[in-house]
Each structure stands twice: as structure tokens, then as C-alpha cells.
Amino acid sequence: MSRVIEACAGGPRTLLGAGFLLGTGLGGFVDGILLHQILQWHNMLSSVRPPTTLIAMKYNMVWDGLFHATTWVMVALGVWRLWVAGTRREAVWSGRTLVAAMTMGWGAFNLVEGTIDHALLGIHHVHPGAGELAWVLGFLAFGAVLVVGGWRMSRRATRTR
Amino acid sequence: MRTASESPMKSCRTIPLARAKSPRLRRRALVFAASSCALVGSWAVAPPLALACPDCAASRAARSLVWADRFGVNLVVTLLPLVVIVTLATMLERQHGSST
Numbered sequence: 001m002s003r004v005i006e007a008c009a010g011g012p013r014t015l016l017g018a019g020f021l022l023g024t025g026l027g028g029f030v031d032g033i034l035l036h037q038i039l040q041w042h043n044m045l046s047s048v049r050p051p052t053t054l055i056a057m058k059y060n061m062v063w064d065g066l067f068h069a070t071t072w073v074m075v076a077l078g079v080w081r082l083w084v085a086g087t088r089r090e091a092v093w094s095g096r097t098l099v100a101a102m103t104m105g106w107g108a109f110n111l112v113e114g115t116i117d118h119a120l121l122g123i124h125h126v127h128p129g130a131g132e133l134a135w136v137l138g139f140l141a142f143g144a145v146l147v148v149g150g151w152r153m154s155r156r157a158t159r160t161r
Numbered sequence: 162m163r164t165a166s167e168s169p170m171k172s173c174r175t176i177p178l179a180r181a182k183s184p185r186l187r188r189r190a191l192v193f194a195a196s197s198c199a200l201v202g203s204w205a206v207a208p209p210l211a212l213a214c215p216d217c218a219a220s221r222a223a224r225s226l227v228w229a230d231r232f233g234v235n236l237v238v239t240l241l242p243l244v245v246i247v248t249l250a251t252m253l254e255r256q257h258g259s260s261t
Contacts, residue, residue, distance in 0.1 A: 017254045024246050044239060049230070058223030059230070063239060070243050077247075108249065113242040123238055 014091060016154065018081035019098045023105020025074030032068050035126065042124040096157040103150030110143025
């Protein structure tokens with residue numbers, strides 16, 4: 001088995017990187033589209049300048065746009081890495097590895113964004129108001145579940161190759 | 162306010178429908194002309210663009226506020242989680258690569 005993995009060196013690594021970036025970007029889009037725009041629970045700087053007036057709403061819209069631009073760059077980088085993986089002859093084209101890496105990327109986004117933006121800086125919260133802390137912890141727990149689940153899936157994919 | 166000479170309806174009369182020889186083509190040309198005129202007409206009666214966003218007062222005020230209200234700090238704060246994730250991903254990928 002180890003010989004197979006050695007022969008594939010670079011393959012799964014590139015696929016993992018590509019999937020991780022794609023997962024991070026798409027996870028960011030889930031946050032931005034679902035929580036910022038459709039449900040309107042929070043915006044990028046809604047705890048700094050609550051969107052209670054039209055100007056404050058537009059101000060937050062600009063920062064939401066910059067956040068979306070960054071997640072777009074992540075997805076573009078992920079597609080580029082996926083292209084690189086596709087051009088390598090030694091690359092292992094495993095759908096399970098890609099999905100595992102994407103799941104880990106989404107989870108990493110929730111964990112890092114939840115820790116920095118919600119818990120440390122407090123620039124916005126998942127669902128401000130009653131039960132704010134529960135929402136923050138739930139968001140982090142969901143991220144942790146995704147990271148652990150993705151990691152286990154990638155281990156299983158490596159073992160079955 | 163637009164003057165009568167600028168009316169989009171005037172230009173609609175000049176559409177060369179005669180070129181469409183068959184009745185079917187002529188019908189299609191008429192439908193196309195009517196739709197185009199309706200579209201241009203609705204644009205003609207729309208309020209002047211200066212009053213509408215993106216040039217409205219609220220948009221201008223919001224844009225000024227974005228620059229005036231700690232733009233650099235907010236930009237770093239917005240980008241920070243994703244920069245941290247990319248750094249983590251690069252580190253993990255290198256580690257995974259060296260372990261295989």
C-alpha cells in the first residue's frame with residue numbers, strides 16, 4: 001500500500017490542496033449567500049455598524065461584496081489547483097479525496113472565521129440577540145464536525161487506494 | 162425631461178417592415194418592433210438617472226463612509242480569516258506531501 005502511495009506522491013497532495021481551497025471558497029459563499037443575503041442574520045461589519053439605516057445597510061453591502069470577492073478568489077485558486085492536478089500524469093483522480101478535502105475546507109472556514117470574526121474580534125455574530133453564544137458555538141461545532149468528517153473520509157480514501 | 166423630438170416612438174415608425182416579404186416574417190417583425198418600442202418607451206418615461214442609484218445620495222454617503230471609517234483595518238479584518246486558511250492549507254499540504 002505504501003508503494004502505491006509513494007507512486008502517487010504529488011497526486012493526492014495537489015487534489016487535497018485544490019479541494020481544500022474549493023471547500024473554503026464555497027463554504028464562504030454558503031455563509032455569504034445564505035446567512036448574509038437570504039436569511040439576513042448578519043453582515044460583514046453588522047456589529048460595528050448595525051444595518052438599521054439605508055446608509056449603514058449599503059456600507060455593510062460593500063464589505064459583504066469584498067468578502068465575496070475574496071471567496072471568489074479562493075474558488076478560482078481551487079479550480080487552478082484542480083487543473084494542475086489534472087495535468088499531472090501521476091495524479092490520483094479520486095472523487096472521494098476531493099469531496100473529503102472540500103468538506104475539510106468548508107469546516108476550516110467555519111472554524112477560522114468563527115473564531116476570528118465572531119469570538120475574537122466580534123465584528124459580527126451568527127445570529128445576534130437572544131442565544132447569541134449558542135449560535136456562535138453551534139457554528140464552530142458544525143465546522144469541527146466538517147473538519148473531522150472530511151479528515152476521516154480522506155484517510156479512508158487513502159487506505160482504499 | 163426629454164423633448165418630443167427625442168421621443169423613441171418616432172424612430173419606431175421608420176423600422177423597414179416592408180422588407181419582410183412573407184406574412185409570417187412580417188408578423189414576427191411587427192411583434193419585434195412592438196416589443197422594442199415598448200421597452201424603449203418604458204425607458205423614456207423612467208425617472209432621470211441622476212436620481213437613481215448608483216448615483217443616489219445614500220450610495221454616495223455609504224461609499225464615503227467605507228473610506229472614512231477605518232478602511233484599512235476593516236479590509237485586514239475581512240481578509241484575515243481567508244489568509245489564515247490559505248496559510249494553514251499550504252502548511253498541511255506540505256506536511257502531507259512530506260509524509261507520503
